[in-house]
Amino acid sequence: MGKILFEHNDKAYRAAVSMLEETGRAAIIHPTGTGKSFIAFQLCADHTESRFCFLSPSEHIFKTQQEKWRAAGGDALGNLQFFTYARLMRMEKDELANLRADYIILDEFHRCGAAQWGSGVKQLREMYPKAKILGLSATNIRFLDNQRDMAWELFGGNIASQLTLGDAVAGGILPMPKYVLSIYAYQKELKRYEMRVQQTKNKAVRDAAEKELAALRRALEKADGLSDVFARHMQMEEDPKDTKKLQQETADSPAPAKTGQGTKNCGKYIVFCANYDHLCEMQQLAPEWFAKVDSAPHIYTVYSDDPASNREFETFKTDTSRHLKLLYCIDMLNEGIHVDGVDGVILLRPTVSPTIYKQQIGRALAAGKKKSPVIFDIVMNIENLCSIGALEEELQQTATHYREQGRTGALVGGHFQVIDELGDCRKLFARLTETLGASWETMYAKAQEYYTEHGNLEVPATYVTAEGYSLGAWIATQRKVHAGKVAGCLGEVQVARLDAIGMRWQAMPEAAWERNFAEAKSYYREHGNLSIPKRYITGSGRNLGIWLQRQRTGRRKGLLEKWQVMQLDGIGMMWEMEEPWEVGFRHAKEYFGANGNLEVPNGYICEDEYRLGKWISNQRSAYAACKRKDGGVGCREKQDGMSEERKKLSAEKIWKLEEIGMIWNAKAGRPAAGCRG
Numbered sequence: 001m002g003k004i005l006f007e008h009n010d011k012a013y014r015a016a017v018s019m020l021e022e023t024g025r026a027a028i029i030h031p032t033g034t035g036k037s038f039i040a041f042q043l044c045a046d047h048t049e050s051r052f053c054f055l056s057p058s059e060h061i062f063k064t065q066q067e068k069w070r071a072a073g074g075d076a077l078g079n080l081q082f083f084t085y086a087r088l089m090r091m092e093k094d095e096l097a098n099l100r101a102d103y104i105i106l107d108e109f110h111r112c113g114a115a116q117w118g119s120g121v122k123q124l125r126e127m128y129p130k131a132k133i134l135g136l137s138a139t140n141i142r143f144l145d146n147q148r149d150m151a152w153e154l155f156g157g158n159i160a161s162q163l164t165l166g167d168a169v170a171g172g173i174l175p176m177p178k179y180v181l182s183i184y185a186y187q188k189e190l191k192r193y194e195m196r197v198q199q200t201k202n203k204a205v206r207d208a209a210e211k212e213l214a215a216l217r218r219a220l221e222k223a224d225g226l227s228d229v230f231a232r233h234m235q236m237e238e239d240p241k242d243t244k245k246l247q248q249e250t251a252d253s254p255a256p257a258k259t260g261q262g263t264k265n266c267g268k269y270i271v272f273c274a275n276y277d278h279l280c281e282m283q284q285l286a287p288e289w290f291a292k293v294d295s296a297p298h299i300y301t302v303y304s305d306d307p308a309s310n311r312e313f314e315t316f317k318t319d320t321s322r323h324l325k326l327l328y329c330i331d332m333l334n335e336g337i338h339v340d341g342v343d344g345v346i347l348l349r350p351t352v353s354p355t356i357y358k359q360q361i362g363r364a365l366a367a368g369k370k371k372s373p374v375i376f377d378i379v380m381n382i383e384n385l386c387s388i389g390a391l392e393e394e395l396q397q398t399a400t401h402y403r404e405q406g407r408t409g410a411l412v413g414g415h416f417q418v419i420d421e422l423g424d425c426r427k428l429f430a431r432l433t434e435t436l437g438a439s440w441e442t443m444y445a446k447a448q449e450y451y452t453e454h455g456n457l458e459v460p461a462t463y464v465t466a467e468g469y470s471l472g473a474w475i476a477t478q479r480k481v482h483a484g485k486v487a488g489c490l491g492e493v494q495v496a497r498l499d500a501i502g503m504r505w506q507a508m509p510e511a512a513w514e515r516n517f518a519e520a521k522s523y524y525r526e527h528g529n530l531s532i533p534k535r536y537i538t539g540s541g542r543n544l545g546i547w548l549q550r551q552r553t554g555r556r557k558g559l560l561e562k563w564q565v566m567q568l569d570g571i572g573m574m575w576e577m578e579e580p581w582e583v584g585f586r587h588a589k590e591y592f593g594a595n596g597n598l599e600v601p602n603g604y605i606c607e608d609e610y611r612l613g614k615w616i617s618n619q620r621s622a623y624a625a626c627k628r629k630d631g632g633v634g635c636r637e638k639q640d641g642m643s644e645e646r647k648k649l650s651a652e653k654i655w656k657l658e659e660i661g662m663i664w665n666a667k668a669g670r671p672a673a674g675c676r677g
């Protein structure tokens with residue numbers, strides 16, 4: 001086996017081996033595309049006598065990584081066992097015992113912060129306390145999870161190697177991309193700003209804003225349409241063989257080749273969308289947007305809930321035609337998977353999380369790749385125009401650091417090649433925003449003053465300062481931007497500055513949710529389930545039963561966030577509870593098993609607070625009502641048009657109750673064991 005690891009990975013590998021020997025834990029934080037999975041495979045190859053347990057978010061990611069390892073000349077790894085995090089959390093203790101793991105590899109280890117997956121990893125670590133643990137990820141921070149640092153939580157801060165995206169690009173590890181910035185669907189936003197200008201009470205401010213709005217409108221109208229932008233920047237390479245053949249065929253009557261069918265290879269691009277509806281909408285625009293590149297592009301679709309996604313993805317990877325290849329996806333390719341031959345990515349979804357943003361860009365970057373990829377940042381509206389700023393800042397910081405250390409010879413590039421197809425639109429928008437409202441710095445200063453006076457930033461939503469600044473609304477907006485609920489620019493530096501003056505990133509409803517979840521988690525640890533009666537109240541006075549019922553209702557209506565569902569799943573949430581009648585019948589059956597009858601006094605309550613006596617009484621009342629309506633017959637037959645009252649006690653329910661000794665006109669007898677009056 002020849003040398004497989006790139007120089008930067010070889011250095012990281014040696015540091016990780018040393019740290020594993022010293023502390024038993026090591027994390028490697030390298031950006032997407034740098035080939036960090038090879039570090040784990042090299043560790044397996046160099047320790048054939050040890051057993052490795054490799055954990056990853058998906059089997060597809062792992063298979064792709066192994067294919068690349070073998071293609072690079074890597075040995076078969078017979079000492080490696082692979083599991084997804086989801087599979088791990090379902091494994092029984094005897095299955096875990098059979099692993100006999102000497103090493104545990106946590107790929108994309110930041111994902112272990114999720115309640116479900118984290119519990120499985122915790123159980124595995126507890127079973128193998130002496131196993132050495134290597135973590136791989138592009139980021140150690142869970143941006144939308146209170147900035148949790150998983151390198152500290154899992155590895156105690158033992159980071160063997162860390163590179164930022166800026167480090168990798170500036171140092172030539174990853175290719176310097178061409179970054180094309182454009183826009184779509186801005187008309188609606190302009191109307192909103194027109195309304196804001198009209199509602200401005202200060203005449204001087206309104207007059208200035210009207211001039212800036214007019215200038216912004218003219219600049220946007222002059223900007224080229226997306227069909228021209230894509231045609232200008234998509235890489236279309238000549239196929240020498242095909243070009244020679246075409247020239248011979250058209251020597252007598254030369255004519256230009258049809259786009260996508262002649263001498264041009266139009267390239268492969270991954271298109272990131274926000275959700276399924278957005279994906280469908282964007283695909284419908286493909287004929288308009290890409291007509292000048294290829295009149296018949298090959299369009300593929302992948303998303304996590306689609307069973308055909310694997311087939312679509314494989315076809316996209318192996319498509320060698322000259323046509324433009326577009327892979328529209330929602331959430332499957334954010335991390336872990338690289339596709340050879342990808343010429344760029346098209347970002348169509350507003351993404352606040354820098355983690356996801358960098359992962360998406362990373363789909364077009366790969367260590368050792370010579371060709372510069374193209375990143376099309378096609379923002380949805382004018383409020384998203386600052387998306388590249390954080391990346392440029394990171395790159396500039398790296399370049400400055402190189403120069404301070406006298407390593408300018410190792411510096412490949414100090415900034416992205418940004419092609420702003422919007423002309424002066426960004427500057428005009430920033431100026432208009434500044435005119436219509438106080439700047440971020442101004443509002444931060446007001447927040448500082450509030451913190452100095454009150455010792456916190458618990459600012460009421462309607463709070464307005466003495467000077468007329470709506471500080472409460474501004475604080476609420478920062479929380480929404482941070483949580484990814486609205487578009488906006490909130491860099492890591494700004495987040496840190498707000499943290500320094502006591503910012504609580506969760507809004508009150510979210511904080512309340514977390515407190516209730518903590519109570520549910522405590523109940524689960526004690527009882528092993530969440531089968532909680534509706535009226536159950538915790539020792540701290542929280543009505544946990546009602547809260548859980550609301551979570552079930554919220555999920556059915558699509559009101560719960562994905563992370564909330566995952567956290568509840570991790571503590572055994574039962575989303576589909578028993579029907580009320582079935583709950584009563586279960587208690588009645590238990591009573592009958594203990595006593596041989598259903599002579600239950602009306603006032604009796606079972607040990608779990610269930611009012612069985614009242615339920616039995618209700619069944620007798622329903623039976624009597626059913627009998628009166630039928631004139632004494634027909635109660636045991638299902639008939640069309642049966643009233644809701646009669647449906648409550650169907651023929652099947654009557655039969656089930658009679659099977660356990662129900663006497664419809666019996667008087668209540670003595671109490672049974674396990675119940676109280």
